[in-house]
Structures are given as structure tokens and as C-alpha cells.
Amino acid sequence: MSAVLRTRTVRDLLVVLVVVFGVGSIAMLLAHVSPIDGFAQLFDGAFGTPEEVGETLVQAAFLLFPALGIAVAFRAGLFNIGAEGQLVLGGFAAGWIGAQLPMPAYLAIPAVLIAGALAGGAWGAIPGFLKARFGANEVIATLMLNYVAVLLCTYLVTGPLQQGGSGASETAALPKAAQLPDLIGLLADPHPTLAYVLTPFVIAVALAFVLRWLLFRTVFGYELRAAGDAPEAAKRAGIDLGRTALLAMSISGAIAGLGGATIVAGELHRFNTGLSAGYGFIAIAVAIVGNLDPRWIIVASIAFGMLQSGGIAMQAEAHVPKEVIALVTGLVIIALAGRRVVATRRTT
């Protein structure tokens, strides 16, 4: 890594810290709370007990999936602003399939996760196809599909695919076999067993390393990055830009959909239409702060996971409205919108 790049990374990190602590402190002062007290409650709420560490890592996982998806698309020069919709649709597919599968855990869990990935991938493939075939702007397409996804799931879950007849906007509960083992339970348990290893965070971290290998060690990854960094040169070198766009968006959507499936299988144990607390949007900040590098995205996801889980404690204990977290997240995105990795976005 060149000295210039390293300086930029340090500078970007400083910007993030200034925004988080500067704006956070001002907001806390406006709410008549001492920033020291507010941030202390935030950190304590995120890391104070093993259970809280577990919750932080679970939140990190729910951000890590869509962030990895967004990063793959960005690497191909495409902005997938639709991770939220892909995640919700993946969660729906997982919840719907999971609730009607009478299968042992070693079949049910993979089936639920694969269903989520396929649904999210299919939803991501739509803008990929529109881009490849018609040159349609993927930003607007994914943005619009977010709303269509939520409306579609709401329609299906309250209408034709309703389970249980309650009319509520959720699926029936997943049977025990289709639920992911509980990481928080593991941390509280003095004698953890191997079964506990299969948790959202572990899956997400493993996926990050697979993606890193895919992006930087395979021909496909090279072509994908070439299409993002220098589309004209890539085209002349014989790389099919349309095919790359379709594949990148499908993979991106599949990862986000898998994230939705882990929320259903790991936390809620059923799908409901409000399953995502905006993970697909916060993940944009995670991907950019993580410099679109899977390793650093893991670190960034833990930092933002901390803000998510600690924010609730901060509101309860220090009486700082938890909206401060979203405010800071939005400002971080604006502050880093000029990062070099982001600025290479394909505009054609």
C-alpha cells in the first residue's frame, strides 16, 4: 500500500471519529446529558457484559451481510442501494419456507439460508439484468425495488401466503430445528458446545473471507474489479460488462438476502415486515468505512454494531435519544462520500 493511500485511510478514520464524537457530543449536550456519561453508557451497553458483547456481535452480523453485498457491487462499479429490499425479501423467503419444513436441523437450517440467498439474489438480479440489457441506472432501479420488495412481502404475508390466519404481518414461527443456535446463550453458558458455533456472526465473518478470496484471488474477481475500476479498458480486454453487472448484482443481492435469512433464523424466528431496522442503509456506511475490503468491513461492522446495541442502553440509562446513532451514521456516509473507492462508481 502506498504512503499516499495510507495517509488517506488515516485521514478518513479521523474524519469518522470527529463526526461520531463531535456530532454525538453536541447532540448529547442539546439533550442536557454530559457527553462523557453518554458515551460511557454507550460503550457499557455494548460491551459491559458477555450478553451485551453477544448482542453487539449479532447486530454486527446483521450489518455485515448487507455491507458485504454492497461492497461486491461497489467493486464492480455499481451502487446497490437496494440491499434493504433484498434483505427483507430474503427474510421473507426464509421465514415462509422455514415455517413449513418438517426437517431435521442439518437440513432445515441450510434450506432456510439458501432460500433467503436465492430470493435476495433474484431480487438483485432484476436491476443487474436491467443494467446489462437496457443500460438502466442501477441506483434508481435498486432504490425503487426496495419499496416494491417491502410491499410485495406485506401483500404475500397478509394475503395469499398467510400462515395461521391471524392476519398479522408475519409468518408462523419457525420450528426449533430451523432456528440458528444462540450466540448469546453460548456466552452465558460455561460449557459451550460445538452446535453453538453456527451463528450469524460466524457465518458472516466466514463469508467475508470467502468474498475476499473471490474478489482478489480469482479470475472472476479480477474481472469484476476491472469492470469497476476501468470499464472501458475492461471492455477492450474482452470482459463482458453486462454479464459482470448481472453477476455482481445477483451475488450482492444473495448476500443481503442471506443476511435477512439469518435475522429470521437467528433472532426473530419468524418473518415480519418490520424485520430490518434499516440494516440495508446503515450497511452503506459500514461498507464505505470498511473501504470495500471484506477484512476492514468486519471491523467496521463491529463498530456500527456497537452503536446499534449500545444506543439502546444509552437511551435507557443516559436519556440520550437513540436517534443520535442514525444521525451520526448518516453524517459519516456524507463525510466519506468522496472516498476514492466510492468515486470510481460506473456512471454509464
Add this chain to the structure above:
Amino acid sequence: MNATLAVVLALLGLTLVKATPLIYAALGGVLSERSGVVNIGLEAILIAGAFTSVAVSGATGNPIAGTLAGIVAGMVVAAVLAFVTTRLAVDQIVAGTGLNIAALAAAAFGLVLLYHQPGASREVPALGKNGETTLIVLAFIAAGVLHYVLTRTPWGLRVRACGEDPSAAESAGIDALTTRFWAVVAGGAVASLGGVYLALAELDLYSDGMTAGRGFIALAAVIFGRWTPFGATGAALCFGFFAALQFSLQRAGVPSELLQALPYLAALIALAGFAGRVRAPAADGVPYIRA
């Protein structure tokens, strides 16, 4: 009066109510995008307009002061987007996305600070029936004025030049960065009236999420209306009609989700080129960096 006629009139009235905020936001989007800045942050501008107008109307007891404050707030939010996208040449979409998240959170935070309760403000002095009618009529006048400004005035020509080819515009002596900046800020002023309408004309309070993605529907209207003021207004009316129809069709058994999804699907179809040739301004979304 004939019963059918009454139903039709009620439907048209509701269409205007539903379309007006979309028209303002879409016109703001048209102005911004014709200068070459994609304004994903329309939602943030609507939120800023709605929240600030309520806060100031509540504090002063004067809804006109609230309206003006809402416009100023919309311009401030647009100026943030304009500054980072012109002077700092950052990615317009990424910055706009951040702005939307920050604005929604800032308004929710403001509710807790001002009214000591999350969720919604208290009721404040609103613009009333006459104010609402004025805002509806003004939306159509604004469309005409924007059409005139873009096609018949020197500034409008400069704005369009910056949206098509900023470096050619600069070699003709136009300051592309400044032109883009003011186009986005002026667009923010227009779009903010959509937020004011929602908060002080249709209702008399601000509640969390009350803009409900109208900024994105407006973006769809910009595209479906082919980046022209009249086209965007027509598309906004069309989407407003779907929204108005929702209440009556729901009773007839048509799923309301389908009607709500129509604007987004229409934008997708327009984007894919099924609804005739759709061409954005050539330099729309491309940061201009002086050589």
C-alpha cells in the same frame, strides 16, 4: 347532485391533495438534475421542510413564518448536498443517501428535544383550507415558471448546459460549479414546499416517517416525466391518482400494496426503456472536476 359525479369530484380532489407534495418534490428534482446533480436527497428536503415548518409554526404561532422557515430549512439541506457534490466532487448518490438517513434521525431527535416525546409533535397552527388551496395552485404555477426558467431564460440555459456537458459550459465562460450549486439550492426551496404542504396543509403536525418515501416517488416522477417540469408534474398527478384510488379500490378487493407499488414499477419500466426513449441529462450524476 348526481352521486357518481360527487364520487368523481371527491376522487379528483383527493388526487390533488396526494399529488401536490409530489409535484413540489419532483420539480425540485428536475431543477437539480437538469444541472447535473442527481438529488436522492429529496426525501431529506421534504423531512426538513415538514419538521421545521411545524417547529417554527408551533413556536411563533404563525404558520406563514413556519412555511418560510420550512423553505429555508429545505434550502440548507440542499446546500449541504450542493456543497459536497460541487466543491468536494463527492459521489452524489452516496451523499444523498447519507443526507436522507441523517435528516430522518435529526427530525426524530428534534421531536424529543422540543416536545419531550418521540413519534409526533403536538398540533400547531396550520395553514387552513385557503392556505392548502393556495399551495395546490402554486404547485402548478411553479411547474409553469420552472418550464419558462429552464427553456427561456439565460440562467436556465446555463443550468441545462451544466447538466449536459459542464466542461463545454465552462469553456463558454459559465461557472459550472456555482451554477450547479444554486440550481440544487433553488430546487431545495421548491421541494421543501412539498414537506410544508404535508405538515401544515394536509395535517397540522410532524410525525416520524410522515414523508413515507415521497421523495423517492418524486424521483420516479422525474424519470417518468423525462426530466421536464410538465412531464414530472403529469407523472406526479398520475401517482397521486393511484394514491387517491387506493382507498376506494381497497374496498373493491384490489390489494392496496399493488397500487402503492405502481409509481416504483412505472419508474422501472421507464428506466428500462419500455415507455419510449428515456434520456437523462448527459452529465447527470457525474461530479464535475475542473482540469
